[in-house]
Amino acid sequence: MKKVFFLFVLVALSACKKDDTTTELTFVKPVHFPEPTYKFENNRITRAGFELGRILFYDGDLSRDGSISCGSCHLQSAAFTHHGHDVSHGIDDRIGSRNAPPVMNLAWGKTFFWDGGVHDLDLFAIAPIENPLEMDETFANVVSKLKKKAVYPPLFQKAFGTTEISGPLVLKALSQFQLMLVSAESRYDKFRLGDTNALTADEKTGLELVKTKCGNCHAGELFTDDSFRNNGIQHFGDKGRFRITLNDDDAYKFKVPSLRNLQYTAPYMHDGRFLTLDAVVEHYRKGVRQSPNIDPSVSNGISITDDEKQKILTFLSALNDENFIRNKEFSEQ
Amino acid sequence: MKTLKNIFPFALLAALLVVASCKKEDTIDPNEKGSVVLEFDNIYEGQQLKLNDVTYKTAAGEDINISQFDYFVSNIHLVKEDGSEYIVPQDNSYFLVKESNVASQTLTLTDVPAANYKSVKFMIGVDSLRNTMDVSKRTGILDPAAGAAGMYWSWNSGYIFMKMEGTSPSAPLDSATNLRKFRMHIGGFGGLNSKTINNIKEASLTDADGEMAKVRASAKPTFHITVDASKVLNGSTNVSLKTNATTMFNAFSVNVANNYQSMFKVDHVHN
CATH class of the missing domain: 1.10.760.10 (Cytochrome c-like domain)
Incomplete structure (x- = not known):
């Protein structure tokens, strides 16, 4: 009797899941790709984390004056590069020194940037935020601006179980979104x-x-x-x-x-x-x-x-x- | 004779008391814990360091006004009189001392085993492990969004170990600020994927008069450490701001790190 009941509950639960439009999300390695280098054990991908990362990726408040988001220079239609620009244009139309690389298959990256200056995707976003030619903001100030936006605490709660917005969690969420940008269907x-x-x-x-x-x-x-x-x-x-x-x-x-x-x-x-x-x-x-x-x-x-x-x-x-x-x-x- | 006889018991008692008090000094309960304070007192040669207002002279003969002087102190070891060491647990062993923040200049180490400590050893900077660890473990003064703001290179992942900024009439005009700025941002943990400069330095300090910090449950001694900011620019390389006003992640930074390695000194110990 007990077993039957348990089975019934399981079936009911899985039915619920199926009905849910927001299916859970995991990182799936394309079968012909090598093992990723990113340490997923330190940042388990969830739908809530991915969606939070996506909102952050497209949020202009990561820049000094709200004008430039990650997505400004990493356009999806251009495989997340700054199409048509030899070097990217940042805040106040300041000209960067290098061509924006695609945000693609980063789970396999050993280093990031054209010069490999960042060794961990989780540390990456601080660089464009603080680069005076790109977003010209301090990372500390980004975190304090995000804390003041009503939209974020519930999203951090859903993604990480806390409404306390911190630098590390902002970075982890951005990584979750970027890690899912896998291109393997050509x-x-x-x-x-x-x-x-x-x-x-x-x-x-x-x-x-x-x-x-x-x-x-x-x-x-x-x-x-x-x-x-x-x-x-x-x-x-x-x-x-x-x-x-x-x-x-x-x-x-x-x-x-x-x-x-x-x-x-x-x-x-x-x-x-x-x-x-x-x-x-x-x-x-x-x-x-x-x-x-x-x-x-x-x-x-x-x-x-x-x-x-x-x-x-x-x-x-x-x-x-x-x-x-x-x-x-x-x-x- | 009679008087001597009368004195004898008192003398004996006095002698016993002395011995007993000596004994008390010598045997320290191994389970007893106390605290010790490291007080970092920033100076410039023989004077108290004062930001912005005071003009100092460097060994290269240049005038400077210092606007910022910050450095990481980490991986602290306390050396007992017998030479054995107490290693402060990693998670409590990272400090950022800022001249602009008085509270940051007093480091209190708690849960220290009672002992007489003759020396204090520490790293000037942040070890390579903490430079490469997962970001979620970087809390407090190691969090690039909080405590370590301004002491972290985002474009070449790693902490800045020592930062001194100011102005000097010898320095070239800085177009961004329209000031004759100098900036010493010294870091470099040796690199993760490729070997590069390693400016991690260690200091080992003992009071010149041999005074020890006697840590007991009831006594919180202080190592009063002077930090001579003049040593950043003066030493085995007398830095000229005419030519090296901006010294950050470059080969010359090694000279600056070698200079400031000797800026720490135990001035005295309070017991």
């Missing part, structure tokens, strides 16, 4: 998971060319090995990774970006100097310049025929993930 991914028709013949050839000619750095399912390299572009003042390590061997090295969603994330390179993918490939074919710490894999250029270039470019379009830029869950509500 035509390449469908091909990778067994749909042999997902790629055309040319794209399949292009994929093999990318593997052999670009795969040294743009490696694995993320199409980046997350390392820092000098790829032979002409260098000006920005010494990249050197700024973080002060090691001469790191001068002019920048994080290898992913090849996913390139259609949406133009322009390219840490300063957005190349407007088209064609110009990027041309750089590796003919434009490489010698400079300290140039990566051996590009120091003599990469030999790519015209035909190969076309196939590479064709394949790269198969790495665009339309679901990622259209997913309403990721948009400002």
Whole structure:
């Protein structure tokens, strides 16, 4: 009798869950992706945490005058980059020094920023908030502004079980939203998971060319090995990774970006100097310049025929993930 | 003879009392706990440090006015007279001393085992573990949104260990403030993914006269520590603000950290 009752309750409960429009949310690793690097045990993803993070991501009060949110320079339609801007424009239209990278697949990031200055996603958001060229605010003041907004205490209660808003919880919520921004549904991914028709013949050839000619750095399912390299572009003042390590061997090295969603994330390179993918490939074919710490894999250029270039470019379009830029869950509500 | 006889019992009693009192001094109940105070008294050479108003001279011959002088003290060890150490528990061993905040200059360590402590040792800065730990564990003065505000580099994750700012006619004009500002922001825990500068320094301080802090349940002694802010710019490298007015995360910062490592001194111990 007792058992039957218990079973009945369980069925009733699961029925409730099904009816609920706001289904619970978990981070699901795409089967062909490697294990994520983010320590989820320190920040369990919940729907409430994700939704709070989403509101924070789109809240202009993270900036000094309320004008700039994270979403201002990381637009979903541009795979969370600042489309069309070589370097991003922050508060008072101040010009940043680097191109806004996509907020995508961050659960696999070992370091963040073009120079890898932040080693933990949970510590990331403080940097754009406090950068005078971006949001020009202090993190402490952001927290005190959020405390005064009536909307937040119940959301923190739902997400973290406390109405006490603190810096660490703001950061954890922002991480939850950003960690869910997984892009793994391109035509390449469908091909990778067994749909042999997902790629055309040319794209399949292009994929093999990318593997052999670009795969040294743009490696694995993320199409980046997350390392820092000098790829032979002409260098000006920005010494990249050197700024973080002060090691001469790191001068002019920048994080290898992913090849996913390139259609949406133009322009390219840490300063957005190349407007088209064609110009990027041309750089590796003919434009490489010698400079300290140039990566051996590009120091003599990469030999790519015209035909190969076309196939590479064709394949790269198969790495665009339309679901990622259209997913309403990721948009400002 | 008679008088001596009369005195003898008193003398004996007196001697016994002395011995007994000595004994009391020597045997300390191992379970007894007390407190000890570390008082950080910021000075500039022989004078009390005063923010903004007073002009000081550096070894490089430059005039400076100091507007801010803050530093982290952490990982405190107290050294007993026999050389053994009491290590203050990690969670209670992080302090941010600010010249602008009098309360922050008095560090009270509680639950300290009763003993005679001859030295105090601590880290000037924050260890690499706390520089890389999960943000939810960074509370109080380690919280970048609260206690550590202004003492944390967000673009190159890590704490600023020592911050001194001010003005000097020798420093170049700062376009943002229209002042001749100097800024010493010294940090660098050695790096996590790549090795980089490590400006974590340690201080080990003993009173020159050998006075010890006698911690008892009934006695709360104080190490009165002077902190000579002049040592930031003066020492093995006499820093010129003409050339190094802005010293933050760069190779030159190592010289500044080497300088200020010796700014702490036990002036005296109150028992």
